[in-house]
Amino acid sequence: MRRHGPVRLSVSAVIPALLLTACSAKGDPAPAATHHRGGAQADRKLTAQAQSALDAASDGGSSMVESGVERVSDGVHTQPGLTHGAAYKLTVVCVGKGAAELVVTSAGAGGKKAVPCDGSVVFERLTAESALKIDVQGKPDAAGMIAWRINKT
Numbered sequence: 001m002r003r004h005g006p007v008r009l010s011v012s013a014v015i016p017a018l019l020l021t022a023c024s025a026k027g028d029p030a031p032a033a034t035h036h037r038g039g040a041q042a043d044r045k046l047t048a049q050a051q052s053a054l055d056a057a058s059d060g061g062s063s064m065v066e067s068g069v070e071r072v073s074d075g076v077h078t079q080p081g082l083t084h085g086a087a088y089k090l091t092v093v094c095v096g097k098g099a100a101e102l103v104v105t106s107a108g109a110g111g112k113k114a115v116p117c118d119g120s121v122v123f124e125r126l127t128a129e130s131a132l133k134i135d136v137q138g139k140p141d142a143a144g145m146i147a148w149r150i151n152k153t
Helices: 004-026 039-057
Strands: 064-071 076-078 087-106 109-127 132-138 143-152
Touching: 039 064, 039 087, 039 109, 039 143, 064 076, 109 132, 109 143, 132 143
Parallel strands: none
Antiparallel strands: 064 143, 076 132, 087 109, 087 132, 087 143
16 A cells, blocks of 8 residues: 555646646747737737827717727727717727728617728717617728727717
8 A cells, every 4th residue: 555655646746747837838829919910019009099099089088988999800899888868979090001980870770981090080979869889890901909989978
């Protein structure tokens, strides 16, 4: 029986080392931001540019309801919970290359608006009469960052 004691001890000492080696040898994949041209540093730069343009065109966020910054490749997809009958302003800025398309859908009706990825600011007036769905999707070959904000007016 003594013979099994040292074997168990050595196996229990080796298993954590093997697991650690297996995990580090496999290597973690790079963060998603680095899978496209420019990587994370480019994302940060474009995010700062988009956010700056958005801030310049908005009222400083005092009436901000919802906002975000997304990669053009991911797009913006939100169904904001807005107060029925209230008026809102949606501001969208895309920085990078190509263009995106803003689609606002409300109770079966919807409208499309081009969003160039050149730092231009695009506005859309919204009235919360029913559930709204907001989508901003990059066109083929578009790249960059989209900043968006919904403010109550």
